[in-house]
Amino acid sequence: MVLLDGRTLQPEDVERVVRGELAELSQEARQRMEASRVWVERIVQERRAVYAVSTGVGNLCTVAIPAEDVRALQRNIVRSHAAGVGPPLQEEAVRAMLLLRANALASGYSGVRPVVVDTLLQMLNCGVHPVVPEQGSLGASGDLAPLAHLALVVMGEGEAFFQAERLPGGEALRRAGIPPIVLEPKEGIALINGTQFMSALGTLFLLEAERLVTIADAAGALTIEALRGMDTPFDPQLQHVRPHPGQAQTAEHLRTLLSGSQRVVREGYARVQDAYSLRCIPQVHGAARDMLRFLRGVLQIEINSATDNPLVFPAEGVVLSGGNFHGQPVAVALDAAAMAVASVGAMSERRIERLLNPHLSGLPPFLAKQSGLHSGYMLAQYTAAALVSENKVLAHPASVDSIPTSANQEDFVSMGAHAARKAVQILRNVQQIVGIELVLAAQAVDLDPQGSLGQGTRAVYDAVRASIPPLEEDRVLSCDLRQAFELVRSGALCRVAEGVS
C-alpha cells in the first residue's frame, strides 16, 4: 500500500502502483485538503475574483463568471480542454498519471475536496483506466488535454478501459462501483492544470533507463570478454583523478562483472589500447548515469509539487496565481536524459560492429559457424544501425520549441509532453540495441570458448542463453531480437547484472 501525502512519493512507489499495488490518501493530507477547501468555498461565497473560480480561463481570465454558473464553468473547462489526438496512451502511463495527479492534489494547495483524490485512487485501485490520447499537450499550462481526458471519466464522461474493454466513462465507473463526481468550483481546473503526462512518462522512463544502463554495462563487459579486451581502463586510479560519480560507478561495476575472468588481458599483452567503444564505457555510461541522476532529482521534486494554478495557502490566508504548471524543468531534463540514453545505444552499436566484423574481432565473420552459406548475425547490426539513426533524429530537443497559445496569454510553453514521448521511443530503441549486443557477445564467446568468464559476465551469459540458444545455422533473426528485447526490458537481466555489484 502506498500512502499519498503530496510530499514524499518516490519514483519506485509510482512503479509499484503502476504494477498493481494499492494507493490511498494519508490522513494528514486529507486534513490539509479540507482546510484549503474551506478557503475556496469562502471565496465562492464572497464572490471574490479568483482565476478559474470566478473568471474564465486562459485568455478569458478577464471575464467574470456569475455565481450560479461556477459549477458549469468547471465542467466546461474539462470538456473544452479534452482536445487530444493520436493513439491512446499505454495503460501503465495512464496509471502513473492518475497516481501523480492524486499526489499533486494531496499536497493540499489546490483547494479540492478529498473525494476528488479518493475517486482518482479508486479508479486506479479498481483498474478504470481513462482513454488518454497521446498528442496535444504543450506542457504549459500543464498537460491540459491529456489530463482533461482523464478528468472526463471522473465526471462519468469520456471513455475508459475496464477489464480489457473500452467503454463509455460513465459505464466503466458504474461497473467498477465508483460514483462519478459533479465538480465543484476550482475542481475542474485543479484536475488538469499540471505536468502529470510528462512526469508519468518521465518517471517510467527514468526507472527503465536506470536499469538499462546497468544492463548495458553487462553487455559491454560480455563484449570485452568475447573480444578479449582489457580491464585496465577500469582501474580505480584512473577514475579517481576524474571523479564524475557515474564514471566511477560504471568502472566499479565493470570490474566486478569481469572479476575472475581468464579472458581479459593486461595492457601491453596483446596490444596497448582497446578501441573507445570498449575502453571508454565508464565515461559514456557514466555520463548517462549522471544525467539520469539529475533527471531523478528533478522528478522527485516535480512529482511532489503543487503544479496547479491558482494555489490556495490556508495558513497565510492567500490565494496566489503563478506558473507551477510550466513543464520546462521536466522537459529540459528529459531532453538531456534522452540524449544520454541515445549515446549508450550508439556506443553499443559500435561494439556490435566489432563483434561481427572479422577484421576487428578475429572471430568468424558475422559470428556464423559456416559463413558464406550462412550470413549469421550480419543483419542484427543493420537493425541496430537503423535504430541508432532513428534515435539521432529523435534526439532533437523538444524543449527549445515553443508555439504561443491561448491568444498569446500562454506565449511560452515547454513542449515537455513531446520530450517525454520521444524519450520513451529512444529508450525502447536502445533496449533493443543492447539486447542485440548481449546475443552477439554470447555467440562470440561460444565460438571462442577458451578461458573462463568473470563471475558477473558468466551469470549474464547464462541468463542470455536461458532464453536464446546459440546460432548454429541461419534462422529468423527477429525472433531472437524480440526475446533479447524482452530480456532487457523486463529488467530480469538487471537483477543478474546487479547481483554481482
Place this chain on the structure above:
Amino acid sequence: MRTVELTGHDLRIEDVVAVARGEARVRIAPEARQRVREGFALLMELVERGVAVYGITTGFGALDRRRVRPEDTSVLQHNLIVSHAAGTGPSHATEIVRAMMCLRANVLAQGVTGVREEVLDLLVEMLNRGVHPVVPEQGSVGASGDLAPLAHMVLPMIGLGRAEWQGEILDGTEALFRAGLRPCTLAGRDGIALINGTEQASAVACLVIAEAVELARTADVAAAMSAEALLSLASFADPAVHARKPHPGQAASACNLHRILSGSGWAAEAERRKLRDPLSIRCTPQVHGALRDALGWAHRVVEIEINSANDNPLVFLDEGRVNSNSGNFHGQHVGMVLDLLSAALTSLAVISERRVARLVDERLNEGLPAFLVLPPTGEEGMHNGLMLAQYTAAYLVAESRALCTPGAVQSIPTCANSEDHVSMATVSARKTWQILHDATGVLAIELLAAAQALELRGIGRCAAATRAAWAAVRARIPTLDRDRVVAEDIQGATSLVRSRAVLRAVEDRIGRLA
C-alpha cells in the same frame, strides 16, 4: 476491379496507391513474363559456365569472397531470408505492405534480377488474394536495400513468419493455405532478388505523395475559408502577382485560392477596410506552392525509383552478361525526397496553425468572439470554445518540427564496412509518415475553426465555394455553441480531410481544383 499490368517500366504512383488500398489487382504483362524466363535462363547458363555471381556462388555482403557450392544454392537463398529477417518494432499498416509487394513485383517483372517466374507469381497471387505478411517497421538502413522488411515480406512465401489474411494474423503457411496457395522453395537467386531493393521506403513515399497531393488542395480550401473569416482581401491571390513569380506550385495554389474566393462578399467588404493582411494569409500561395513543387519533384524521383532495377547483381539479356558490382539498391534518392517532404509538410502545418491562432484570438480576428464561441447571454467566459484546438495544432507542429531532423544524412557503416555508406531512407520514411498525419491533424483543426468562424461572420456573404465547404463541415460537425469534448470534433474534421469530403463539395461547386 481494375487491373494494373506490371511491366517493370511504367508503374505510376496512382497505380501503386490503388493496389495498396485494395482497389486494383495486379498482373504480370506477357512480355515481362517472357523476359523473366529469359533472365533466369541466362543467369543459370552463366553459373554453369563457371562465372562467379555474387549471392549465388558466393556468400553475402562481406562474405562475398567465400565460395558457395552450386548444390547449396537453395539453402543459401533460404538462409539469406531467415537471417535477414531481423526487423523490430510495430508492424506496418496493410496498405504499406501491399504497396511493398506491388513495387517488388514490378522490379522483378523487369527480367534483370534472375528471379524464377513461379516465385514472382506467388508474390503476385498473395497480393491479389490478400495474404499480407507481417512486416516490422524498424531495421532497414536503406542499403543494400530494405533488407529486413523485405525478408519479412518473403517469410510467408517460404512457409515461415506470419501474415494477415482476412483480418486474422496467422502463421505464414496457414495464411497461404487458407488463400489456396502453397509456399515455395527458393532456388537460383530468388532470395536475394526478392529483398535487395528500396521498396519499403518507396512504398511509404508513394502513399505519402498521394495523400499529400490531396492535402495540399484541401489546405487551399481551408486557407480560403480562414482568409474570408478573417475579413482578408482576396488580392493576395491576384493572378498578375503570381505570373511574376512563376513557380508552378505557387501558381496552382494561387489559382485555386482566386477561384475559391471569387464572389466573396466578405472579401469585398475587406477592400473598404484595409490594404494588407498578415503573411499567414497573404503568403499562402508561396508556402502551399512550395509544398506542391516539392511534391512534384518527389513524384518524379519516386516514379523513376519504382520503375528501376533496384537489385544487385543484374543480368543483361541483350548482352548476355551479369554485373555483380553495382549499387542500385541504395535508397539515397528516396531518402532525400522524403526528408524534403518532411520539411514541406511541416511548413504547411506551421502556416496553418498560425491561421488557426489568428482565428481564435479576439484581438486579431476582426471582431469574432474569443475562441470562436458565442456563449448564451449570461454565460460569458464560461465557454472556452476552440481554445484547446489551437493547443493541439501547436503540439502537432512542434512534434513535426522536431521530426524534421533529416534521416538521409545519418549513415552508419554496416556489414563489416563493406556497406559503409547507407541511406537510412527508412528513418526518413517513418518520420515523414508521422509528419503527414500530424499535418493532416492541423489542417483538420483549421477546417473546424474556419467553418465555425465563417458561421459567426455570416454565411450569407461567403463565396459559393466556401459556403459549400462550410456546409460539408456542418454535415458532420454541428455548430459549437457551448463547450463539449473538442477531441470528437477534431476527429470528425480529420476524417473529413482524409475522405476529401470538403474538397469534393468545393469541386462540385466550382470544378476541379489544381
